[in-house]
Amino acid sequence: MPRARSRLFTHAAAHFAVDFSCFFALWLSAFRTEAAPLMILLYNTLAFALQAPLGALCDRLDDARPLTVLGCGLVAWGVLACAFPLLSVLLLGLGNALFHVGGAVTSLRHCPGDAFSAGTYVAPGALGVAFGTLCGKGIFHCSLFFPVLLLLACIGFIWCCGAGAPRACTAFRISSPMEHLGAGAVMLCLFSIGVRSFAGFTVTTLSGAAAFVLLGAGASFLGKFLGGVVAQKIPWRVVSLLGVGIGGLMMAFFPASYATYAGVLLFNLAMPLTLCAVMAAMPENMGLGFGLTTLALFLGSAPLYALPDGYKASVPLMLATTLGAAFMLFFALRETRTQPQKAELRLNE
Numbered sequence: 001m002p003r004a005r006s007r008l009f010t011h012a013a014a015h016f017a018v019d020f021s022c023f024f025a026l027w028l029s030a031f032r033t034e035a036a037p038l039m040i041l042l043y044n045t046l047a048f049a050l051q052a053p054l055g056a057l058c059d060r061l062d063d064a065r066p067l068t069v070l071g072c073g074l075v076a077w078g079v080l081a082c083a084f085p086l087l088s089v090l091l092l093g094l095g096n097a098l099f100h101v102g103g104a105v106t107s108l109r110h111c112p113g114d115a116f117s118a119g120t121y122v123a124p125g126a127l128g129v130a131f132g133t134l135c136g137k138g139i140f141h142c143s144l145f146f147p148v149l150l151l152l153a154c155i156g157f158i159w160c161c162g163a164g165a166p167r168a169c170t171a172f173r174i175s176s177p178m179e180h181l182g183a184g185a186v187m188l189c190l191f192s193i194g195v196r197s198f199a200g201f202t203v204t205t206l207s208g209a210a211a212f213v214l215l216g217a218g219a220s221f222l223g224k225f226l227g228g229v230v231a232q233k234i235p236w237r238v239v240s241l242l243g244v245g246i247g248g249l250m251m252a253f254f255p256a257s258y259a260t261y262a263g264v265l266l267f268n269l270a271m272p273l274t275l276c277a278v279m280a281a282m283p284e285n286m287g288l289g290f291g292l293t294t295l296a297l298f299l300g301s302a303p304l305y306a307l308p309d310g311y312k313a314s315v316p317l318m319l320a321t322t323l324g325a326a327f328m329l330f331f332a333l334r335e336t337r338t339q340p341q342k343a344e345l346r347l348n349e
Contacts (some may be wrong), residue, residue: 003162003212003262004107004111004249005160005279006171007164008107008108008117008120008121009221010107010154010157010158011068011103011104011106011119011121011158011161012107012121012123012160014068014072014103014154014157015100015103015122015125016124016125016127016128017147017150017154018071018072018095018096018099018100018125018154019096019124019125019126019128019129019132019153020127020129020131020135020150021075021078021079021092021128021147021148022075022078022092022095022133022148023129023132023133023136024079024132024133024135025078025079025082025088025136025147026043026088026092026136027132027133027136028136029082029085030043030085030088031136033085034123035085037305039085039086039089042089042093042246043092043093044093044298045089045093045298046089046094046096046097047093047100048097048294048297048298049278049295050093050094050097051097051100051101051290051291051294052291052294053291053294054067054097054101054102054286054287054291054292055101055104055286055287055288055289055290055291056143056285056288057284057287058102058105058287059284059285059286060167060288061105062163062166063106063163063164063166063289064101064102064106064163064164064168065102065106065158065159065163066102068099068102068103068106068158069155070080070095070098071097071102071161072095072099072151072154072155072158073095073155074091074094074095075090075091075092075095075099075151076095076152077091077095077157078090078091078092078095078143079092079144079147080148082144084127085185095181100290100294101287101291101294103121104121104286104287104290105286105290106158106163108121108279109164109165109167110164110165112224112276112279112286113276113280114228115227115231115232115272115273115276116228116229116231117227117228118228118272118276119224119225119226119227119228119229119271119272122271122272122275123220123221123224123225124220124221126218126220127217130213130214130216130217131214131217132279133213134210134213134214139210140210142196150322162204167208173319176196181277181280181281181332182281183332185277185281185331185332185333185334186277186281188276188328188329189277189278189328189332190278190292190296191272191296191328191329192244192324192325192329193274193293193296193300194297194299194300195300195321195324195325196244196270196271196300196325197297197299197301198300198303198313198321199248199251199313199322199325200264200267200320201301202304202312202313203255203260203263203313204255204260204266205255205260205261206256206258206260206316216262216264219261219262219264220264220265222265222268223247223264223266223268223269223290224268224269224271225267225274226265227239227243227269227270227273228272230269231273236273236277236333237329237333239269239270240270240273240274240329240333241267241326241327241329241330243267243268243269243270243326244267244269244270244322244325244326245267245322245323246261246263246266247260247265247266247267247268247269248267248318248321248325248326249262249263249268249319249322249323250262250266251263251264251267251318251322252322255312270329271283273329274293274329274333275290277332278290278293286302
């Protein structure tokens with residue numbers, strides 16, 4: 001178990017490093033060009049939509065570290081290729097997708113029902129995006145070689161932490177209260193992820209200062225991390241209903257205020273729960289399950305490409321989307337409490 005915990009925190013730190021490097025390079029180069037909207041679409045398509053097929057590939061591997069390490073390496077090359085925006089975006093998007101799904105399989109395959117582990121893995125990404133954006137825009141000074149060295153260090157730590165549980169090895173799996181979910185409940189979870197993605201991108205927040213960027217990232221980070229913590233004590237459907245519902249109300253009725261960030265925190269409590277639910281419902285294809293959640297994120301934000309720049313959702317639309325997502329999760333996340341199985345094998349632990 002100590003080895004598994006070290007592996008989890010190593011991949012969580014690498015998640016920060018990868019997202020930091022991607023957005024540092026994107027804002028330093030591709031997002032400053034006249035083709036910025038197309039670059040954003042291309043990057044998001046590669047980084048999010050591509051994770052589903054890559055996850056299916058990871059499900060066929062006992063050791064996903066080569067893909068994870070390759071992802072970090074491609075991101076490092078993407079940073080160094082900033083002088084060539086299109087090449088940089090291709091490397092960053094593919095590298096991001098490879099790392100995220102490979103890291104998820106390596107660090108979460110033995111515990112698909114552990115919301116704490118899921119929240120710990122995904123939460124640092126929000127901070128990485130924020131700091132990378134601020135450094136890429138020149139608000140914070142950062143050398144071009146800093147993210148490259150950071151990624152090289154992550155590659156070394158990832159490899160030294162071990163491969164994690166092999167595929168289809170039930171001896172490593174912690175029983176999940178969501179293993180019984182059927183296809184309908186999984187679809188509800190994925191649809192709610194898409195709805196929350198749209199609402200999250202269209203919420204009106206304070207702007208104009210680096211502090212507000214960091215405040216939003218901090219709220220997202222804490223929400224995802226705390227969601228995994230409180231889910232150990234409170235039924236998942238209750239956490240989702242209250243978190244997404246109350247958070248959505250706060251974002252709708254208190255736009256561009258500090259209360260909005262409290263709403264963002266609550267809104268993100270459900271993130272590790274839906275991730276766990278989908279992965280646990282697909283025990284033989286957890287990489288694909290992880291990839292489907294990121295595909296839902298991408299599809300949820302897709303309507304924004306047809307809307308005016310800077311579009312912000314109206315109060316009725318925010319209420320409809322957030323409350324709809326809350327009730328979808330309430331009906332989907334019906335738990336069956338089971339005792340964790342004792343691992344018969346301790347390989348890689």
